[in-house]
Amino acid sequence: MTTQPVDVEPAVESARRQKTRERLMDAAFDVFAEQGVHAASIEAVTERAGFTRGAFYSNFASKEELFFALAERENGVRLDRLQEGIDIIFPTLATPVESLDIEAVAEIVDRFMLLQPNDRHWCIVESEFRTLALRSPEVAARYIDYETRIDTRLARLLEEAVGTVGLRFTIDSLQATRIITTLAQQATYDAILAGPDVATDDLARANARRVLPAVLLGLTEPVA
């Protein structure tokens, strides 16, 4: 028996391959957002990316796999952004606020909304992601995983942020965070639903600023 040359796949994918995958994900991001994951044909995605279907089939096993790769990537981007956020939010907040009024809280909210510019496309894709998750336990597992990673990190940030203005949560901070993110998301939805003519990001922030401070105040108390 001779030593058999094992078909080991290269530890690191060729640069070319990786680039193609990225371009396909970029295209998929747009097309999925515009047409929906199911409605989007593989051809539409590859065409948008400047390829033919051949490129897709030699890089992904299925549309599902492409979708999850995309979700994974985008979630990573947002996790990273959150990490950077630490450096952005706190230096300025640290200047202690005088009165613990609603304005101080509104300021926090505003920072966080700026930190997560929930670009239209991601918001739509994520919304579909959740809908798909409601239908399929497998999808749900991934959805929950992503959401948990984000919210866990965000919870630490938020806890610290309210602390710097002299407040603390009256309920579990992860709970509180999930309430906040849910409402922030809703604010973004409302902005998108308002139509394509409005400045979505600005409106989303305005919506959030109108709703969230009251809630945040309701969920916190002055630290003794």
Add this chain to the structure above:
Amino acid sequence: MTTQPVDVEPAVESARRQKTRERLMDAAFDVFAEQGVHAASIEAVTERAGFTRGAFYSNFASKEELFFALAERENGVRLDRLQEGIDIIFPTLATPVESLDIEAVAEIVDRFMLLQPNDRHWCIVESEFRTLALRSPEVAARYIDYETRIDTRLARLLEEAVGTVGLRFTIDSLQATRIITTLAQQATYDAILAGPDVATDDLARANARRVLPAVLLGLTEPVA
């Protein structure tokens, strides 16, 4: 010139026709929930209803029309249920609560969750409805319309409900209502996402009971 027999369509559709439409909507409800509006073929819907595609094409112009007819119907059902809710919620609540603590508020929350048993199917279809609305201004218009009708009525109910336990909202009651419904919906999503093995409705209520009272209290104050 003789009087021409005008081809006027019967003011009231034939009973047979109406029945077929209802059965198609019933089937569509299930199939849309299970597979998604786009993934669901017309054939799948008609087959589930015990028809062939001929029945569909002689009753609806498109899948979209069927979807909107379904949404209209289901929204009506839920509006009616809300109306009845008045008689269900208040008689018992009216017995004034002694202490304005979180328990009294939790009781209100529980009543409202029972009032809107957001059955799994409707919850999923509504979630997809919203996702579709994010993509299309036409769909958005309908979505907002439905949502507004529900929330407006609900706001009146809620305002009265918190009043009966000696509270009043510190922000606009419609605003507050939308916060509550958003979080209640989230509680239901979480329950569905938990998997098919759990009692969705019970878990949804438990989730809501854990989250909503704190928020509701945060948005109200004792009436002077």
Add this chain to the structure above:
DNA sequence: TGTATCGAATACATTCGTGTATTGGATACG
């Protein structure tokens, strides 16, 4: 420069859904 390999393009067969045009059977009505 020649050759091997990798990855995208292409060609093809097949499946699936759609919509229309027509038929057939039931019900209402004279």
Add this chain to the structure above:
DNA sequence: CGTATCCAATACACGAATGTATTCGATACA
């Protein structure tokens, strides 16, 4: 009864998307 009407069933033609099997070209490497 017989006939007209209505509505769902059926048959058919078409287009769209899929996945595979193969080819072609570029890059890497001897």
